[in-house]
Amino acid sequence: MPHRVRPDRARALRRRLLLAGGLASLAGLAALGGAAPARAARPELLVRFSHVVASGTPKGQMALHFQRLVAERSAGRIRVEVYPDSQLYGDEDELEALKLGAVELLAPSLSKFGQAGLPEFEVFDLPFLFDDLAQVRRVTQGPVGRRLLERLAHQQMVGLGFMDGSFKQMSANRPLRAPADFKGLRLRVQASRVLVAQMRALGAEPVVLPFGETRRALARRVVDGAENPLSNFLTQGLQAVQTDLTLTHHGYLGYAVVSHPRFWTSLSAPNRELLQQALAESLEFGSRLSAELDRQALAQVLQLPHLRVHALSGLERAALQQAAQAVHQSFEQRVGHGLLAEVRLTIAANI
Numbered sequence: 638m639p640h641r642v643r644p645d646r647a648r649a650l651r652r653r654l655l656l657a658g659g660l661a662s663l664a665g666l667a668a669l670g671g672a673a674p675a676r677a678a679r680p681e682l683l684v685r686f687s688h689v690v691a692s693g694t695p696k697g698q699m700a701l702h703f704q705r706l707v708a709e710r711s712a713g714r715i716r717v718e719v720y721p722d723s724q725l726y727g728d729e730d731e732l733e734a735l736k737l738g739a740v741e742l743l744a745p746s747l748s749k750f751g752q753a754g755l756p757e758f759e760v761f762d763l764p765f766l767f768d769d770l771a772q773v774r775r776v777t778q779g780p781v782g783r784r785l786l787e788r789l790a791h792q793q794m795v796g797l798g799f800m801d802g803s804f805k806q807m808s809a810n811r812p813l814r815a816p817a818d819f820k821g822l823r824l825r826v827q828a829s830r831v832l833v834a835q836m837r838a839l840g841a842e843p844v845v846l847p848f849g850e851t852r853r854a855l856a857r858r859v860v861d862g863a864e865n866p867l868s869n870f871l872t873q874g875l876q877a878v879q880t881d882l883t884l885t886h887h888g889y890l891g892y893a894v895v896s897h898p899r900f901w902t903s904l905s906a907p908n909r910e911l912l913q914q915a916l917a918e919s920l921e922f923g924s925r926l927s928a929e930l931d932r933q934a935l936a937q938v939l940q941l942p943h944l945r946v947h948a949l950s951g952l953e954r955a956a957l958q959q960a961a962q963a964v965h966q967s968f969e970q971r972v973g974h975g976l977l978a979e980v981r982l983t984i985a986a987n988i
């Protein structure tokens with residue numbers, strides 16, 4: 638078993654549920670008072686959108702874009718409140734909060750759905766499966782993606798769409814050019830069995846940690862390194878707690894926006910249509926931004942004075958790929974033989 642560092646989930650959830658309840662009743666009180674500023678007036682519909690990353694990331698910007706579109710198009714009737722940075726819920730309790738009705742929208746990374754009873758989503762975690770975002774998009778925006786979104790209904794979620802993230806790079810306090818460099822390192826991963834196996838295959842010890850606890854764990858040397866897209870690396874300030882970033886480009890990290898059927902079906906048809914349309918546009922906006930911010934983040938990390946950035950040669954990357962390859966066979970059954978074959982075909986069908 639990988640190491641699993643978890644906060645007291647029940648306590649954290651109770652605290653956050655109280656906070657959510659408090660915010661809702663504050664909005665209600667403001668409306669009753671009549672003299673409340675327009676911003677605090679009770680909207681006809683409140684949509685709480687919680688996520689775990691910084692507002693400056695592509696996902697954070699997507700959520701704010703959605704908030705703006707909904708405010709404009711509903712003329713303030715519908716208010717989207719965005720809670721970034723695990724402020725309201727973290728990885729360990731956000732899906733539970735959605736089920737309890739304490740939040741209406743989430744945008745978990747695809748890696749988080751496996752532990753929620755949807756192991757097929759872990760197909761996106763398979764190391765070195767995708768070469769570029771065009772391949773990922775063919776999967777997420779085609780029939781495979783549609784079926785995966787529908788599958789979310791099996792776990793009481795409504796899948797509203799995918800947003801591109803980007804490719805992950807490895808950081809530690811040494812370069813990670815070859816499998817031998819991973820030996821003895823404790824590397825943080827999301828709660829995905831594929832990612833746990835990937836780190837083991839590379840020779841490291843995986844440590845499952847919520848995203849919101851990663852920086853502190855690195856600073857305290859509870860873990861030695863992590864894998865992140867560059868925007869998460871920078872916005873979490875990991876350059877202050879890691880000396881080396883190796884551009885391994887070894888795996889994909891993307892998102893799906895989900896709601897709860899109870900909330901989604903309670904909406905009037907015009908409100909649902911408005912939210913759906915605004916979200917579709919925001920996901921496109923976020924996906925475009927993701928590619929752009931990734932390019933900018935690369936230029937930024939290369940300028941950082943105290944961070945050593947390592948590019949891999951083709952041979953070095955091939956050696957890492959070979960070491961991680963066994964994970965594909967071991968997880969074929971978990972993610973589904975048919976699904977994996979279809980994903981591979983979609984990747985190969987460069988049309």
Ligand code: SIN
Pocket residue numbers: 689690744745746827847848865869890
């Ligand atoms: C995210 O981008 O949502 C977090 C990913 C992670 O947990 O590493």
